[in-house]
Amino acid sequence: MSFLFGGGARPQPTSAEKIAAAEAEIEMVSNMYNQLVDTCTRKCIPPQYREADLNKGESVCLDRCVAKFFEVNVKVSEKMQGEAAQKQGAAGAA
Amino acid sequence: MSFLFGGGARPQPTSAEKIAAAEAEIEMVSNMYNQLVDTCTRKCIPPQYREADLNKGESVCLDRCVAKFFEVNVKVSEKMQGEAAQKQGAAGAA
Amino acid sequence: MSFLFGGGARPQPTSAEKIAAAEAEIEMVSNMYNQLVDTCTRKCIPPQYREADLNKGESVCLDRCVAKFFEVNVKVSEKMQGEAAQKQGAAGAA
Amino acid sequence: MSGMDMLTPAEQRELQNRMERKQMKDFMNMYSNLVQRCFNDCVTDFTSKSLQGKEEGCVMRCVDKFLKSSERLGERFQEQNAQMAQQGGMGMGR
Amino acid sequence: MSGMDMLTPAEQRELQNRMERKQMKDFMNMYSNLVQRCFNDCVTDFTSKSLQGKEEGCVMRCVDKFLKSSERLGERFQEQNAQMAQQGGMGMGR
């Protein structure tokens, strides 16, 4: 998930810090996956459950939902990083 | 909650493992109770709150909701265990 | 957040207990803030997003929502403390 | 029947400590869910910044009803749980 | 590319232990979300205390569909994640 917030390389992290960082990275991927499941099933699977299998329409909807969900994540993270950079720039100049 | 996933008895667990297992069991009962409260109050208590007491209809609805919630848990856990067993069987035979 | 549940002063807490208590207090303020954000944005920001800025109506709604959210917290916590005190009184008298 | 039977007294004490922290956390979660639900269902007017009499009444009844409802659900939950344990043998492992 | 590359074998073991606990927790969360969703969507009649045939069928199909849907979403998620990592350079830090 390093594409989301970049990885600010700090010199010589301790063992506990390294484990915590790796844990946080995994936690973040896992959160994003859980949200994706929650969001895309609500968007694509109608709550009547007439059949046990995914039909064609549902399958295609799920695939597109994943693609759009990633695209939104990239856009939002770019936007927030842009604003953070701007603020830092302003602070540095002051 | 051992009726849900059975208890795979492992030989000689360490102290930390035993505590963690007991904690996980309690955690699971408590999660299930929290979900029950959330689900059944939404199903049975209309959001107008004209009176502070539970009326007869609400009380009966809550009781039935608990019974059905347990039944659904049993059915779903049986189904998932059946599928897990099938997969394991297939893997063992392969 | 000590206005919510009061601070039952225990004599001579250990270091771990003091840190845990301070952590719990911060945790509680932070939970309340997160709920406030969730609740008040849903109440005051319509999900169409025609403009990036908060308009006058939305801003005023948010301010009032915060005031009312605190008022409800105070009322509910007073009510629950009243009932807890009553129960304790009854238990002490028995 | 349960993993807890096998704990030594020291292990039980450690578990109990964790459970006390959990209870505190559960109480806080219950409290904040209660506030959020009653606020959501009862406070809908943001033309003024103080709680209206009608809204306050609704919140108080909502809290009462929710507590009574949770209590009833807790009783039924324990009954069902006990019944399940007695019948045994619904899960995989037994 | 990822923070995990830099871990020593001992650190990797510790991380793996934590991940196993996390997996257990994730599975339980997945299970209880599944039950809650299927219960909510399929069980709507509280005039009796036992599950109707129609409700049970709905729950079973709901579980099937949700599992298939999660599996498909997981595959797409991994593909997108891999593609992102390859393209690199979307985030700030690179």
Place this chain on the structure above:
Amino acid sequence: MSGMDMLTPAEQRELQNRMERKQMKDFMNMYSNLVQRCFNDCVTDFTSKSLQGKEEGCVMRCVDKFLKSSERLGERFQEQNAQMAQQGGMGMGR
């Protein structure tokens, strides 16, 4: 007024470490709630797999509006919190 006054410098450092980890986690939660909300409200068309211009605009305005809204709510929250602390004596313990 608060439990934090009684902490030694060493205890304050430990608490601060925990708070830094909490802030990181809070930021990630805020970020993923933001993405989920804006995705939900703005992305409704799954006839194509890439984000439409209209959807992207909506997401960007949604993010802006949500951040401004959280900022405003944070200011009001702190004001109310300070006012409460000054008035004192709403809770049980005082």
